[in-house]
Amino acid sequence: GGKTVDWPTAAKHTPGYAWLGGVFGGIFVLxxxxxxxxxxxxxxxxxxxVTQLIISVIIDQYGAFDNTQRxxxxxxxxxxxxxxxxxxxxxxF
Numbered sequence: 074g075g076k077t078v079d080w081p082t083a084a085k086h087t088p089g090y091a092w093l094g095g096v097f098g099g100i101f102v103l104x105x106x107x108x109x110x111x112x113x114x115x116x117x118x119x120x121x122x123v124t125q126l127i128i129s130v131i132i133d134q135y136g137a138f139d140n141t142q143r144x145x146x147x148x149x150x151x152x153x154x155x156x157x158x159x160x161x162x163x164x165x166f
Contacts, residue, residue, distance in 0.1 A: 090138065112164075119160040126153055 109117045130153055136142030 116160070116164050119163055123153075123156050123160050126156060 105117065105121075130145050130149060132138060132140060133143040134145050
């Protein structure tokens, strides 16, 4: 009862940046397995979250990938700065 997918057609109409997800996913898993033993779970996961937030703010700022453009306001920038400082504190202390 499920929907069938015409894979050759789907592959032809997939945007180029979507294919990078698999490449970056593989790199992400490799780096994660190497770093978590050296730095610990809290720091590793904190860096992942902060990095995702930084990328999200950049995507919002420029409206990339057909998203609605949202300016990086002082509150958004301040919240991001607090997260970065928090991770730095966890890493250093």
